[in-house]
Amino acid sequence: MDLRELYQDIILDHARSPRNFGALSEPSHLAHGHNPLCGDKLTVFMKIDDDHITKVSFEGRGCAISTASASLMTQILTGKSVAQADAVFAAFHARVTTGAAVEVASDLEDATERLEPLTGVRTYPARVKCATLAWHTVDAAVKGGVLGTTIKTE
Numbered sequence: 001m002d003l004r005e006l007y008q009d010i011i012l013d014h015a016r017s018p019r020n021f022g023a024l025s026e027p028s029h030l031a032h033g034h035n036p037l038c039g040d041k042l043t044v045f046m047k048i049d050d051d052h053i054t055k056v057s058f059e060g061r062g063c064a065i066s067t068a069s070a071s072l073m074t075q076i077l078t079g080k081s082v083a084q085a086d087a088v089f090a091a092f093h094a095r096v097t098t099g100a101a102v103e104v105a106s107d108l109e110d111a112t113e114r115l116e117p118l119t120g121v122r123t124y125p126a127r128v129k130c131a132t133l134a135w136h137t138v139d140a141a142v143k144g145g146v147l148g149t150t151i152k153t154e
């Protein structure tokens, strides 16, 4: 199996059985995200304690890329600090839009490696919004707080 097939399998696995799918009962932060270009819609729920992300979940409907990205994201961000989440998103965003490999702190290398399967979308600009929707939504949740904000990528 070549790398491309392996990446495809990882994306399909997460798209078919998304991890941490469903609302959190008492989120401290949440936000809604919408990617009108593709029709992806999701809500991100978070529990943030003292700048540490103790729980992240999502629900919604979207294409395989947006669902797989959200699923991987919930796994990666659980247990991270808000600053670490920002750093992982910045590196992923650069990688997925420009192809550049961004250096991250050694304790975040594992996180950026786990996102590699999604970085193939950079050759399909329309899909970049799908891959980054969940991350933009988490960013909005962290900044918007418990009342929730709605973001629309364009």
Ligand code: ZN
Pocket: 035, 038, 039, 040, 062, 063, 064, 065, 066, 129, 130
């Ligand atoms: Zn999509």
